[in-house]
Amino acid sequence: MGRGYLIRKVLHAFATLFFVVAFNFVLFRVMPGDPISLLTRSERLTPADVAELQAEYGLDQPLPAQFVNYLGDTLSGNFGVSLRSGLPVSTLVGERVWPTFLLVGIGTVLATVLGVLIGIKGGWNRGSRFDTRTLYGSMVLYSMPEGWLGMLLLITFAGTLGWFPAGGFDTGEETGFAAVIDIANHLFLPVLTLTLGYIGEYAIIMRSSLLDTVNEDYITTARAKGVPDRLVRRRHAVPNAFLPTFTLIFLSFGYVLGGAIVIEVVFSWPGLGQLTYDAINQLDYPVIQAIFLLTSAMVIAFNLAADLTYGLLDPRVRHA
Amino acid sequence: MRRTFGNAALAGVLLLLGLAPVALAQTGEETAPTEDEVVLRVGTILDLSNDNPWGVVGGYDWGVATTQYDMLLQFSDEDLSPAPGLAEGCEPNEDRTKWTCMLREGLKWSDGTPLTSEDVAFTFRFAIDNSISVYRSYFPFNPTFETPDDRTLVWKTEQPTFAPDLPPWVYIVPEHVWKEYDGADKKEIKSAPNTPSVASGPFTLTEWERGQGWTMERNPYFWGPEPVVDRIEFRVFDNQEAMVQALKNGEIDIADALQPSVFRTLEGEEDIATQKVISDWWLNLAFNFGGQSKDADPHPALHDRTVRKAIAMAIDKQEIVDKVYLGLANPGDTIVREASTYWHLDIPADQEYPYDPDAANAMLDEAGYLDTDGDGVREDPESGRPFELLMPASDETTGAVEAGQLIVGYLDAIGMQVELQPSSDGKMDDYWGSGDFDMYIWYWSGDPDPNYQLWVFASGQCGSWSDGCYSNPDYDDLYYAQTSIFDREERREVVFEAQEFIYRDLPGVVLAYPSWLEAYRTDRFTGWTPVPGENGYLLPTYNYNSLLTVQPVAGAAEASSPGLPAWIWIAGVAVIGIVVWRVATRGRRERDLEA
Numbered sequence: 001m002g003r004g005y006l007i008r009k010v011l012h013a014f015a016t017l018f019f020v021v022a023f024n025f026v027l028f029r030v031m032p033g034d035p036i037s038l039l040t041r042s043e044r045l046t047p048a049d050v051a052e053l054q055a056e057y058g059l060d061q062p063l064p065a066q067f068v069n070y071l072g073d074t075l076s077g078n079f080g081v082s083l084r085s086g087l088p089v090s091t092l093v094g095e096r097v098w099p100t101f102l103l104v105g106i107g108t109v110l111a112t113v114l115g116v117l118i119g120i121k122g123g124w125n126r127g128s129r130f131d132t133r134t135l136y137g138s139m140v141l142y143s144m145p146e147g148w149l150g151m152l153l154l155i156t157f158a159g160t161l162g163w164f165p166a167g168g169f170d171t172g173e174e175t176g177f178a179a180v181i182d183i184a185n186h187l188f189l190p191v192l193t194l195t196l197g198y199i200g201e202y203a204i205i206m207r208s209s210l211l212d213t214v215n216e217d218y219i220t221t222a223r224a225k226g227v228p229d230r231l232v233r234r235r236h237a238v239p240n241a242f243l244p245t246f247t248l249i250f251l252s253f254g255y256v257l258g259g260a261i262v263i264e265v266v267f268s269w270p271g272l273g274q275l276t277y278d279a280i281n282q283l284d285y286p287v288i289q290a291i292f293l294l295t296s297a298m299v300i301a302f303n304l305a306a307d308l309t310y311g312l313l314d315p316r317v318r319h320a
Numbered sequence: 321m322r323r324t325f326g327n328a329a330l331a332g333v334l335l336l337l338g339l340a341p342v343a344l345a346q347t348g349e350e351t352a353p354t355e356d357e358v359v360l361r362v363g364t365i366l367d368l369s370n371d372n373p374w375g376v377v378g379g380y381d382w383g384v385a386t387t388q389y390d391m392l393l394q395f396s397d398e399d400l401s402p403a404p405g406l407a408e409g410c411e412p413n414e415d416r417t418k419w420t421c422m423l424r425e426g427l428k429w430s431d432g433t434p435l436t437s438e439d440v441a442f443t444f445r446f447a448i449d450n451s452i453s454v455y456r457s458y459f460p461f462n463p464t465f466e467t468p469d470d471r472t473l474v475w476k477t478e479q480p481t482f483a484p485d486l487p488p489w490v491y492i493v494p495e496h497v498w499k500e501y502d503g504a505d506k507k508e509i510k511s512a513p514n515t516p517s518v519a520s521g522p523f524t525l526t527e528w529e530r531g532q533g534w535t536m537e538r539n540p541y542f543w544g545p546e547p548v549v550d551r552i553e554f555r556v557f558d559n560q561e562a563m564v565q566a567l568k569n570g571e572i573d574i575a576d577a578l579q580p581s582v583f584r585t586l587e588g589e590e591d592i593a594t595q596k597v598i599s600d601w602w603l604n605l606a607f608n609f610g611g612q613s614k615d616a617d618p619h620p621a622l623h624d625r626t627v628r629k630a631i632a633m634a635i636d637k638q639e640i641v642d643k644v645y646l647g648l649a650n651p652g653d654t655i656v657r658e659a660s661t662y663w664h665l666d667i668p669a670d671q672e673y674p675y676d677p678d679a680a681n682a683m684l685d686e687a688g689y690l691d692t693d694g695d696g697v698r699e700d701p702e703s704g705r706p707f708e709l710l711m712p713a714s715d716e717t718t719g720a721v722e723a724g725q726l727i728v729g730y731l732d733a734i735g736m737q738v739e740l741q742p743s744s745d746g747k748m749d750d751y752w753g754s755g756d757f758d759m760y761i762w763y764w765s766g767d768p769d770p771n772y773q774l775w776v777f778a779s780g781q782c783g784s785w786s787d788g789c790y791s792n793p794d795y796d797d798l799y800y801a802q803t804s805i806f807d808r809e810e811r812r813e814v815v816f817e818a819q820e821f822i823y824r825d826l827p828g829v830v831l832a833y834p835s836w837l838e839a840y841r842t843d844r845f846t847g848w849t850p851v852p853g854e855n856g857y858l859l860p861t862y863n864y865n866s867l868l869t870v871q872p873v874a875g876a877a878e879a880s881s882p883g884l885p886a887w888i889w890i891a892g893v894a895v896i897g898i899v900v901w902r903v904a905t906r907g908r909r910e911r912d913l914e915a
Contacts, residue, residue, distance in 0.1 A: 158566075163884070167555075
């Protein structure tokens with residue numbers, strides 16, 4: 001891979017990240033609703049108290065000065081304290097990473113693996129019963145609102161049938177291996193919702209790129225050579241068809257830490273999505289800022305990774 | 321690339337399996353209940369945002385603090401009047417500038433340290449010296465505190481007061497824990513970690529998992545009767561439906577903070593009882609009289625009581641109760657909340673302003689507020705200004721926006737065009753501060769004692785607590801009169817007069833008294849003590865006494881979390897593993913065949 005390509009991509013990523021950092025700052029200062037009055041609405045402070053609080057949170061300085069402070073803090077990993085609870089934002093965010101990673105990580109892996117497999121099988125046997133059914137199924141699932149699907153599963157499996165818990169990460173009362181099973185039981189419905197919600201996307205894209213590939217000359221050649229159908233698919237069609245899906249998968253992993261906000265709220269899952277939802281409701285700017293920054297950084301990082309590895313996979317891009 | 325995909329899939333599954341031990345490592349040292357422990361499981365929508373009594377913000381903060389800390393005097397179970405707490409009683413001197421409180425004997429903190437009057441004095445001084453604003457109103461007239469001995473606290477003020485007897489809603493904290501924070505930066509005080517805590521109440525906070533829930537365990541040194549419950553697990557739910565399902569399938573024993581719609585679905589369910597708690601807040605429509613800032617330009621006609629009365633008569637409060645709260649509320653009248661049963665004035669139905677839009681229209685016509693240009697909207701004859709009113713409504717207050725939508729319709733029927741503006745509480749604060757509105761819908765809550773609620777309407781509260789800068793010297797006289805009457809019954813007469821005055825003078829309209837809604841499983845726990853009175857809170861809100869009397873129903877099943885048993889999981893993972901392995905190695909097997 002050319003060094004120029006590498007350097008260009010990395011610089012581009014950093015520039016994007018800086019833009020996001022700056023935009024993050026401006027966006028939240030421009031939003032209506034003053035965080036100080038929200039923080040203190042139940043307290044009715046004197047103007048002197050308000051001034052003191054503003055100084056404390058650095059909100060009394062002119063915007064450019066606030067921005068410089070913000071940059072410095074961000075670079076040193078200090079994301080301030082929550083306006084609501086007064087606890088450090090890095091702590092609040094840090095303790096939510098694992099539940100979200102677990103939920104969205106597993107869900108995304110399942111959705112990609114299963115979706116791709118379904119897409120391959122459907123695309124290769126286009127028009128077959130399997131293909132028609134899975135295509136329509138994928139479209140229905142993909143267009144279904146996640147929150148609604150989640151509620152439906154919650155009411156059916158946790159409510160009416162009572163097979164799974166109605167929410168939460170665990171009961172907090174088990175230890176050892178029983179704790180793992182406990183978490184697995186709590187994880188089942190949210191992961192199911194997430195997987196069903198995204199499986200359609202991968203299936204449809206994999207299927208359509210496979211359909212494009214099928215008409216290429218080299219496929220015809222392989223068939224003419226007498227290569228068994230399964231091998232044509234596995235060695236020639238799929239690897240080439242896989243590239244667009246590959247990009248999509250990488251980008252999806254970038255969103256993993258953004259958390260599936262809707263699903264986390266439906267299932268009371270204590271991850272970043274839930275934290276985002278609460279923070280937005282409470283106008284807890286430092287928390288919102290930190291999460292958005294984290295999510296953006298992840299997306300940019302995975303975008304970069306996708307660009308770089310794409311070059312590894314597809315020689316045409318590398319030598320462009 | 322040949323075997324890459326199969327290998328990738330295999331790797332994916334192994335990754336999932338590999339997460340199991342990692343998950344194990346992450347669960348940490350959570351303590352599990354022992355076999356014989358009685359565990360109460362509570363579900364709530366409100367999260368705990370701060371575990372320390374100086375940083376109580378909202379959500380469940382107050383509930384936790386009320387459960388684990390004592391106050392000088394408690395709110396009584398029947399009607400929230402002062403009852404013995406840490407102190408057996410507080411006696412005033414003749415002119416009520418000096419109150420002497422006697423603490424119980426043998427009080428201890430949950431770490432075994434003796435609890436003395438020094439702790440109480442320290443707590444009060446801490447609140448004052450460190451300007452903890454949420455407790456400020458309980459210490460008028462520059463009080464000083466003396467502790468002649470371990471059990472005696474003397475509260476002295478410059479002027480006569482009944483402040484110690486309110487009782488002050490201040491949680492008594494241990495000096496030996498909080499001493500080091502005295503004089504510290506307020507941010508540091510409010511973010512001081514307090515889990516596990518040292519407290520004097522029946523349960524202390526022992527674990528807190530943000531976003532998930534918290535655990536409270538029985539305090540062996542508690543001075544009162546020993547509760548049957550050994551530990552309480554609180555679970556936070558992000559949506560009502562999930563919490564209701566958890567109650568129905570037995571994951572939790574009691575659900576808190578329910579919304580009217582889901583509450584209605586629980587009524588009549590087997591083994592579930594519902595509790596409609598007497599309201600301690602009210603939905604408020606406040607008029608703006610201007611004067612907050614240069615942006616304050618409310619409609620001048622609002623200064624005319626006739627206009628305000630017409631608006632009040634055009635609003636169908638019963639319909640608001642029925643449609644917005646599904647009947648789980650009472651129509652509003654006076655400003656002191658219903659839960660303060662001793663002080664709340666209930667105006668007899670025949671003396672209230674009736675819902676009568678025709679009469680309202682007639683009143684406005686007669687007063688000269690006519691629709692001169694025929695556009696359906698009346699104008700003010702003096703300024704020519706049409707009745708186009710801006711009405712922000714808090715979207716964080718249950719029912720405020722929905723009630724606002726109904727009110728837009730009601731006022732349209734009397735020739736006023738209202739623009740409803742749903743706003744977050746932060747935005748509501750902006751409106752309040754600038755005065756850039758005509759009327760708004762928000763709420764009032766407050767103390768069991770009516771003093772604070774009445775104070776809000778006094779002149780001079782503009783820019784402090786007042787909604788719309790209402791000011792009437794006759795009302796002020798009534799308010800200040802009741803602050804210096806120490807005979808309870810005598811004072812009540814004046815408090816009633818003050819409420820009647822506000823009802824007639826209309827600085828706003830009390831729209832409704834919405835009930836708080838709880839539901840619990842009757843097959844799990846019994847013996848709840850509702851506070852105040854029969855229709856009170858089952859969960860600790862004003863005091864923790866319900867937790868002292870609640871006990872498991874004989875032969876009850878314990879709350880359990882549904883889920884697939886371990887063997888199904890292991891079998892399922894094994895099956896998936898085998899399938900993936902076969903798919904992944906198919907290529908190799910086929911090539912072996914071809915060879």
